[in-house]
Each structure stands twice: as C-alpha cells, then as structure tokens.
Amino acid sequence: MAEKTEHTSEAASSGTGPRSRRAGWDFSLMVATVGLLGALGLQSLVGTLYSWWAYRTVPGWEQTGYAGFIDVMNLIAGPLVIALIVVMGLCVPKRLFSRRTLLAVSAGMLALGVGVSVVRGSFLTGLGVYLGVSAFIQVAVVVLTIADAGGLEYVTEGRLAKVGSGLLHLGFIVFALTIVALQSSSMMMLAFMTSGVLLTGGSAMSFYARSSSRGLADER
Amino acid sequence: MLTANSIILSLDSERQTLAALGQVLNVVILVACVAVLAAVVVPRLRPRLRMTLAGLVGALTVGELALLWFHVRLWQLCQVTDPSTGLVTGSFAVPIWIESEKLYVWALLVAVLALVARRHGDEMRPILAVGAVALAAGAVLVSQPFTAPLPDFFAQYTSYLTASNSGDINMAYSAFRSAESSRLYFYNAWYMWVHPPLLFFSYGAFVVSFAATLLMVIRRRSSYEQTAYRWARLGYLPLTLGMVVGMPWAIIAWSGDAWWWSGKVNMSIMMWVLYTAYLHSRIYLRRRGMWKVVAVLAVLSFVALVLTYITTYVVPGAHSVA
Numbered sequence: 292m293a294e295k296t297e298h299t300s301e302a303a304s305s306g307t308g309p310r311s312r313r314a315g316w317d318f319s320l321m322v323a324t325v326g327l328l329g330a331l332g333l334q335s336l337v338g339t340l341y342s343w344w345a346y347r348t349v350p351g352w353e354q355t356g357y358a359g360f361i362d363v364m365n366l367i368a369g370p371l372v373i374a375l376i377v378v379m380g381l382c383v384p385k386r387l388f389s390r391r392t393l394l395a396v397s398a399g400m401l402a403l404g405v406g407v408s409v410v411r412g413s414f415l416t417g418l419g420v421y422l423g424v425s426a427f428i429q430v431a432v433v434v435l436t437i438a439d440a441g442g443l444e445y446v447t448e449g450r451l452a453k454v455g456s457g458l459l460h461l462g463f464i465v466f467a468l469t470i471v472a473l474q475s476s477s478m479m480m481l482a483f484m485t486s487g488v489l490l491t492g493g494s495a496m497s498f499y500a501r502s503s504s505r506g507l508a509d510e511r
Numbered sequence: 512m513l514t515a516n517s518i519i520l521s522l523d524s525e526r527q528t529l530a531a532l533g534q535v536l537n538v539v540i541l542v543a544c545v546a547v548l549a550a551v552v553v554p555r556l557r558p559r560l561r562m563t564l565a566g567l568v569g570a571l572t573v574g575e576l577a578l579l580w581f582h583v584r585l586w587q588l589c590q591v592t593d594p595s596t597g598l599v600t601g602s603f604a605v606p607i608w609i610e611s612e613k614l615y616v617w618a619l620l621v622a623v624l625a626l627v628a629r630r631h632g633d634e635m636r637p638i639l640a641v642g643a644v645a646l647a648a649g650a651v652l653v654s655q656p657f658t659a660p661l662p663d664f665f666a667q668y669t670s671y672l673t674a675s676n677s678g679d680i681n682m683a684y685s686a687f688r689s690a691e692s693s694r695l696y697f698y699n700a701w702y703m704w705v706h707p708p709l710l711f712f713s714y715g716a717f718v719v720s721f722a723a724t725l726l727m728v729i730r731r732r733s734s735y736e737q738t739a740y741r742w743a744r745l746g747y748l749p750l751t752l753g754m755v756v757g758m759p760w761a762i763i764a765w766s767g768d769a770w771w772w773s774g775k776v777n778m779s780i781m782m783w784v785l786y787t788a789y790l791h792s793r794i795y796l797r798r799r800g801m802w803k804v805v806a807v808l809a810v811l812s813f814v815a816l817v818l819t820y821i822t823t824y825v826v827p828g829a830h831s832v833a
Contacts, residue, residue, distance in 0.1 A: 318795055325791055329788055332811075342827075491755075
C-alpha cells in the first residue's frame with residue numbers, strides 16, 4: 292500500500308504552484324480539524340472516566356458534584372468548540388476568496404463576533420452572530436456551486452460531491468447555531484431536523500457522488 | 512374490558528409462552544453458534560461457513576418473530592387508565608430493540624451482514640461470524656430476551672397496576688403520571704422508533720468496517736482500506752442522523768435533568784468525532800504515511816463504539832441503565 296501511494300504523494304508535494312499551495316492550506320485545515328475533534332474525543336473519554344469514578348466513590352455525587360463537573364467540562368470544551376467553529380469558518384469561505392482575503396474575512400468575522408459579545412455582554416450572542424455570518428456565506432457557496440459558477444476551489448472533483456461538501460459544512464453550522472442560539476426557541480425542532488438532513492444528505496452526496504460518477508465513466 | 516387483574520393474568524400467561532418458546536430457541540441459537548464457530552475454526556468445514564451462518568440468521572430471525580408477537584400482545588394488553596376519569600389514555604408500543612433485546616438485535620444484524628458481505632467476503636466472513644456468535648451467545652446467555660423479557664418495563668408497569676388496584680387514589684394517580692410519562696416520552700415516542708434502529712444499523716456497518724481495517728493492518732493491502740471506508744461511510748450516515756434527531760428529544764424529555772456531559776452522551780460524542788476525524792483524514796489518504804493515521808483513527812473509532820455500548824451499563828447517568 293505504501294508503495295502504491297508514494298508516487299502520488301511525491302507528485303502532489305513536489306508542486307509549488309497555486310494549486311499545490313491550496314492543497315497544503317486545505318491539508319493544514321484538515322489536520323487542525325482532526326486535532327480538535329481528537330481533543331474533544333479525549334475530553335469526552337476523560338470526562339466519562341471521571342464521572343464513573345465519582346459515582347462509585349463519592350456518595351450523592353449527582354446532587355453535590357455534577358453541576359461543578361458540567362462547569363469544568365464546559366470550560367474545557369468551550370475553547371475547543373470555538374476553535375473548531377473558527378476552523379470551520381476558515382473552511383467555509385475558502386471556496387470564495389483567495390488565501391489572503393480569506394484570512395482577512397475570517398479575522399473580520401471573528402472581530403465582529405467578539406465585538407457583539409462585548410457590546411451585548413453575552414458570549415453566546417457573539418458566537419451566534421459569528422455562526423449566522425458563516426451560515427450566510429455558506430449558503431452563498433452552496434448556491435454558487437449548484438449554479439456551477441467559476442472560481443470556487445474544492446479538493447473534491449465533480450459538482451455533486453462539491454454540493455455535498457457545501458451542504459455538509461452548512462449542516463455543521465446550522466447544528467452549532469441551534470445549540471448556541473435556538474435551544475429554547477420554537478424553531479428548535481425544525482432547526483435540528485434541517486441540520487440533520489443537511490449533514491446526512493451532504494455526507495451522502497460527498498461519499499457517493501464520486502463513486503457514481505466513476506460508475507458512469509466505466510459504463511461509457 | 513381489561514382490568515388490572517386480567518392484565519396481570521394475561522401478561523403472566525404470555526410471558527410463560529415466550530419463555531417456553533425461548534427455551535427451545537436458546538438451544539437452537541447456541542447450537543447454530545457452535546456450528547458457525549466450528550466452520551470458522553476447522554479448515555475442512557470452512558466451505559460450510561455460509562450455510563452455518565444462514566442457519567444462525569434463520570434461528571435468530573425466528574426468535575425475533577417470537578419477540579415481535581410478544582410486543583404485539585403487550586400493545587393489546589398494556590393499557591394505561593387515568594384514575595381520575597376512568598378513561599384509557601393509550602397502550603404501550605414497546606420498541607423491539609430496547610433493554611434485554613438490544614444485544615439480540617445487534618447479533619441478528621451482524622449475522623446478516625456476515626452472511627451477505629460480498630467485497631472481500633471470504634476473508635471478512637470468519638471475523639464477522641465470530642463477532643455475530645459472540646453477540647448471539649451474549650444475548651441468549653446474559654440478556655435473556657425470552658426468559659427474562661424487558662425487566663425495567665415490567666417492573667414499572669407491574670408497579671403501576673399494583674398501585675391502580677390498591678384503592679389509594681393518590682398512589683394510583685402518582686403511578687399513572689409516572690407510567691403515562693414513560694409511555695409518551697419514552698416507549699411510544701417517535702424518537703424511540705427512529706433513533707435506536709439508525710444507531711444499530713450504523714453499529715453493524717462499523718463492525719464490518721473494523722473487520723476490514725484489521726485485515727488492512729495485518730495484510731497491508733489498500734483494497735481492504737477501500738472496503739473499510741465503504742462500510743464506515745455507510746455507517747456514518749445513520750449515526751449522524753440518529754444522533755442529531757436524539758438531541759431535540761433529549762432537550763424536551765430530559766428538561767431539567769443533568770444529561771449533558773453524562774457518560775453515554777460523552778462517549779457518543781467521542782465516537783462521532785472520531786469517526787468524523789477518520790473520514791475527514793481519509794481525504795488525504797494518498798499522502799505519504801497517511802494510511803497509518805487513518806488506520807489508527809479507524810481502530811480508535813471502533814474502540815470508542817464498544818466503550819459507548821458498555822458505558823450504558825457501567826456509568827450511571829441520564830442515558831444509562833447502570
């Protein structure tokens with residue numbers, strides 16, 4: 292397997308043009324995403340082991356210690372989730388903007404979120420605004436992808452796979468937005484279902500579009 | 512017209528019938544398990560593996576049909592009556608994949624997947640067959656869905672019937688509220704008919720993916736990675752949908768309860784983020800050495816799946832039976 296993949300990786304890494312720089316940037320974002328997801332997974336494991344230990348050794352822990360446990364878990368998860376959302380924010384408009392513009396747009400979005408948090412005195416409101424802007428840009432990306440507009444950069448090939456990737460990212464944003472801002476809203480159920488459909492449909496399109504297009508090519 | 516006493520008598524009778532059927536089915540399933548194991552272990556019998564697996568699937572399917580009949584009888588018998596009005600509010604539609612039946616459904620699913628697996632089927636089938644046998648034996652010997660069916664449901668429903676029959680209106684009303692709450696927000700909830708089967712299907716697909724990952728690590732052939740990926744992506748779709756639809760239900764049904772960051776929820780999040788990381792990192796599989804990262808993530812994801820399942824029974828919390 293290693294032998295088979297080495298040629299391809301050398302070919303990819305030897306390039307110095309905009310396309311290979313783009314691939315390097317995309318790869319860095321992927322590494323950051325995987326690292327953050329891994330950290331959240333590790334936190335979940337440690338949290339579970341701790342609660343298992345606490346239930347067994349501290350009498351009445353659910354009444355006396357559970358609230359503090361949730362606070363600590365939120366405190367640890369907060370920066371990880373925010374970093375994940377920021378990375379997602381970097382992923383989303385990368386289809387539309389050059390890398391320099393992308394960083395400026397992302398910094399602007401972050402500044403807007405922080406600004407709203409300070410002005411309104413609510414971190415969640417700032418996060419909600421940040422996610423709302425991300426969702427708006429992502430909707431634009433999906434529409435442009437469906438319309439097959441030029442200038443959009445994707446790692447994947449094929450329009451269906453690109454639309455799937457766009458919907459998948461939009462699903463993540465809607466899901467995060469629902470958790471952050473819509474838990475008590477009457478729109479909560481609709482928003483969750485929408486994110487579920489976007490995540491699952493987007494994943495399915497990303498996963499299967501390439502194999503079906505390969506199948507069609509084989510038939511031809 | 513059903514009364515508390517007639518319901519108790521009918522339920523006892525149906526449970527005895529299921530137990531009698533189950534005693535025979537348990538033996539048949541265990542014999543089928545031994546036959547499958549023999550076909551895996553003895554090289555001369557290996558050509559018979561598909562046939563023995565078909566036998567195991569057949570035995571488990573007959574058992575599932577018996578459980579289905581039992582659940583239909585529960586729907587017909589287990590009514591809830593409001594003591595203040597005397598009106599029947601509804602019956603219990605108990606899903607066929609909860610409590611003592613959970614492991615059984617998983618065993619049936621893995622056995623079916625072992626039987627129908629085509630891509631690398633001959634190499635994957637023995638691994639999957641051993642998994643199906645372990646799950647089936649665990650279901651029959653530990654969970655005992657036929658001889659000790661639905662222990663939590665019967666504990667609650669019997670206590671409701673006893674309170675209804677006690678003549679104490681306060682006790683009867685309190686038991687009614689508890690039973691009606693369970694009926695509406697748990698047993699009969701739409702979510703219970705969508706969330707668990709989606710996750711069971713994803714768990715089954717991940718078992719097959721893990722078997723292919725093992726073969727990839729042992730034999731170092733990329734075609735196994737393709738098979739592992741195909742099954743993982745198939746499992747990821749229902750896993751994601753199942754978890755997303757579970758979230759609003761948890762917010763509504765566990766309002767005021769400490770469910771966020773509880774053991775099972777934690778582990779489910781861990782499993783999902785690991786599978787997401789695995790599928791995400793796979794985009795760059797062709798980079799030098801990346802396949803090792805992908806293989807590690809695939810194995811870790813499956814370990815997280817097993818731990819998630821075990822957590823339900825070990826770590827107390829809202830989404831737990833520990």
